[in-house]
Structure formats: structure tokens, C-alpha cells
Amino acid sequence: MSARAIRRRVKSATMTGVVAGLAVLAVLPLLLIFGDLVHKGASSIDWNFFVKSPVPAGETGGGVANAIVGTLIIVGLGCLVGMPIGVGTGLFLAEFGHGRLGWFVRFIADVLNGTPSIVVGIFAWTWLVKPVGHFSALAGGAALAILMIPMLARTTEEMVRLVPNSLREAALALGYPRWRTSLTIVARTAMGGIVTGGLVAVARIAGETAPLLFTALGNLNFSTAIREPMQSLSLQIFTYATGPFEEWHRLAWAAALVLMALVLSLALAARWATRQRFGTKSSIR
């Protein structure tokens, strides 16, 4: 083998090592973050943490019950509005999205997907907070819904497109009108995938903070009134992490661990659902 050929092979092997090393470096922060969350958060988690609301600043103890319930309510409100619109848009893109309007909507969905969530927060504020005169969980839910729609639209479209055309044709040949085929055959077959997309979207909005800063605002007391300010886990972490008290920092780590566990279990559930459904994905495609 000539020296040149050896040099080329060595270079190829070296570069393989380099890109592998870069991949390891890219994953490293995730492992560090998980490690720190467990290390610094786990010891503060006990029963009181889940059932008590915060105590006045400076005192020890207290929990984040208000924030956990708030997160569930605000995310629930977001889903209530965002899910039907998102899934509907996805169905439109998959079933009727071949023309110019489809291209346009798809493009806007992708562009909106990259819009900073804080900008969506300003929009929700001018639309739902400013006219009413006070902050509300409702406005927070609306902001999350807006963030959710484009994500859901695109994943729903992808999942509906995976449904084999022969299924659709079989239903049409039996005399089903298109709308019934679409809803009872196509959408139903893709349901697992749509649920996956929903879980991923919920995982993403559950951790959002920026759009809630001046919509839901946060609330140190336990509250379930959707027309009033409400706390969320993410807002509470922000307040505690940037506050001056050691006790707050301790609670911030614990709350972050809980939020991360929530997001992670949603993501894993989504992954599990995908595998159940599309274990043989390549053969369908």
C-alpha cells in the first residue's frame, strides 16, 4: 500500500473518531443535568413537597402543590383549545394539502414553530390580559395553545400520511364518502401516532415559562380560578432560582426534578407509543 493510501485511511479513521467524540460531547450536558437534578433535588422531595403550598419567604418548609395543580390546569386549558385545531389542521394538510393552500399552511406552521415563545406571550397579553385588566390562567393557556397548534399540525400530518392508501381505497370502494373514510378509517388508524404527537406537544408546553410570565403571572397561594393569576412549576422554578434564599434554591432544584420527571415520562410514553404502533415503520414507508 502506498504511503498516500495509508495516509488517507488514517485520516478516515481519525475523522470517524472525531465525529464520534463530538457526539459524546453533545450528549454529555444531558447526563450532567440529569445527574445534578437527582443529586440536588431528590433529597428535598417528600410528601409535604407535593401537598403543601409555599410558606412566606425566609421560612423553611412548604411545597409546590399550587404549582403542580397550576401546571396541570394551564396545560389542560392549552390542550382544550390547541388539540382540536392542531389535529384538524394536520388532517387538512394530509387529506387536502396537496395544493397551494396546503403548501402555504405547512410553511406557516413551520415558521410559527420557530417563533419565540415570549413573543406569543406578548400577543396573549395584548389580546387577553390588557383588555380585561388582570392576569389570568386563561391567557396562559391560550398562549400555550398557540405554541401547540403548529407542532401538532405537522406531527398529525406525518402520522396520517403513514396510513396505507389501500385502506383508504378499500373504504371508498365500499361506498364510504370521503369524510367518513377520513374520520373513521384513516384518522382512527393513525390514532396511535396522533396521540404520540399530542404527548410530545404536551411535554414541550408543560415546561414553557416565557409565555406565562405576563399571562398566568404566578401565584404564591393555592388557586384553581382560571380567571385569576395562577402558579406553574416552571414559573416557580424561575422565581426560586433567581431569588436570594438558600431555601428557595433547594426548592427550585426539587421542583425542577419534578418538572423534568413529568416531561421525561411524557416523552418516554410518546416513544413507547410510537414503537407499539410503528415497530415496522420502515416497511410501511
Place this chain on the structure above:
Amino acid sequence: MTAAPPQVHAEGQEAAPAAAAVLHTSRNFGDPAYRALLTLVALVLPFLLLAIGGQLFVGAWPALHKFGINFVTTNTWDPVAEVYGAAPMIFGTIVSSILALLIAVPLALGTAIYLTEFAPKWLRQPVGFLVELLAAVPSVVYGLWGIFVLIPMLRSAAVPPLRATLGWTPFFQGVFYGPSMLAGGVILAIMIVPYIAAVSREVLAAVPATQREAALGLGATRWEAVWSAVLPYGRAGIIGAIMLGFGRALGETMAVTMVIGNRHDIGASVFGPAYTMAAAIANEFSEATTPMYLSALVAVGLILFLITITINALARLLVWRVAKGAAVGSKAL
């Protein structure tokens, strides 16, 4: 029906339209209704984009009208005197995002290349999933980690060597405050790696196998095949992926707000505190009391919105050119 000689033919010709007519009139009115309903739902998205842009513009108008071009070119941000110049935030936003790209692009592209071209099959899925999980970590958790882990880490491990080797340049001088441009850039880099990696991965996967095979068939080593045949083919898409990451970095709010120091100042050194547009909105919006203060912050939001929309639109077009119409990146959590 006429009794023409080729009766079968005639019957067939007439029966079909008749049947179609029946379907259209009596049974099938559901189809147009279904289509109209879905179209109406789908129009919510364009409407939202217009509404967001319109609302922001209306809200920003008083400030833009009063300060004009000075709004983006001057440095004074004084709510008491009601003078607003957003140049430091615009500077901080762009510099922190470029800093993030400098760190994130090699990591993300290396990951994407490794996973699509070199990694053993059993390793691809799990490592890919771990990278995508990075995108699932909430921004505020990155911020928390940034304050209590990353900044101390930078202070002890990164700043001294940087100062020793590059301290003669203006970019690495002065006191390291902790919350700084450097901390913001690093945390942003960690956050955008999964986006760039996921999109580049899909772009690389969309490169036809024949590209690789042709290069390998000509005697190229595996790296040469990647470098000279695969990457050039996917170049537009990879540039798109990097721009998507840039767009994310520009608009990222919480983590940056928590570690960048939040000072209205343009400084050359990355060790000093800085500010970004998103951070300013996050910090000051609920405290803004006067209408002009609010309007100035909304104007900052409008500028951010316009910049990110432009970058995202260009990036999408580039990515679509390679991976046709695929919802690239939507799978990144």
C-alpha cells in the same frame, strides 16, 4: 335511453354519470362540508401569524413613531426619562447567538454525521434519542443548571485557560462576573445542538445512497465519501439546519435571562454581563408601568419576531429543497 346497437356501451356511459349524480346530491354532501370545515380550521394558522404581527405592530407603533431609527441605534434605555434605545439588546442577542453557533455547529454536525454515516445500527436510535431529549429539557431547568452548575464550572475550568491563551484580545479581558455573555452563549449552544443535529440528520438521511456508493466505488475512503459526496449534496439543508438553530437561539428566553447578567451595555469582552431582546421582555414587561415603556418592549418583541420569522422562513425553504416537504425537526422533542 336510446336503443342504439352497442347497447352495453351506451348503458355504461349513461349509468356512470347518473350514479355520480346520485352520490353528489343525496349522499355525499358531507364531503364538501368536511373539506370546508377542515379548511376553516387550517386557516387559523395564517390568521394567527397575521394577528400576532398586527398586534405587535399596533403595540409597538407609539415607540417606533417617537424614536424612529434611534430605537435600534442608540444605547440609552431609561424608563425614568422615557428614552429607549435597544441597540445593546440587539447586539447581545446576535452576539450570544453567534457564540452559541460557534460551539454548537461542530458538535451538532459531528453528531449528525456520526449517527447517519458511522455509528453501528444498534447505537443510532438510543444516541439519537438522548440528543433529542436535550430539546425536551425545559428552558427554565437549563437556566437553573446554568446558575448553579455551569457558571461555577466556567469560572474554575474555562475562564483561566481562556484568559491565559486569548487574554491579549479584547474579547477575553476584564473581570468574569459569572452571569455573562460567555455563560449565555454556552447555555444556548447546549440548547440548540439537538435542533441542528436532528434536522441535519434528516437532511443527511435524505441524501441518496447512490451518492455514497458512487464515491466509495471510485475508491474513496468512508470519510472522503462523506466529505466529498454526502455533505456537498446536503449543503443547502445543513445551512438551513444551522439557520433554524440560529433562530432558536435568538428567541430563547428563560435560560439566557437567568445567566447572561441583564445589563444594558455593549462590551467587547465575553466575560462581562450583557442583555438580549427576549431577556429584556421577560424581565421588564410585567414591571413596565407607563404606556411608552410597554410600547418600547412590544417594539423589541416586534423586531425579534420579524428577525426570527425571516430566518425561519429562509431556513425552511433551504431544508425543504433537500428533504422535500418533510416535517424536518418536528420529531425533535
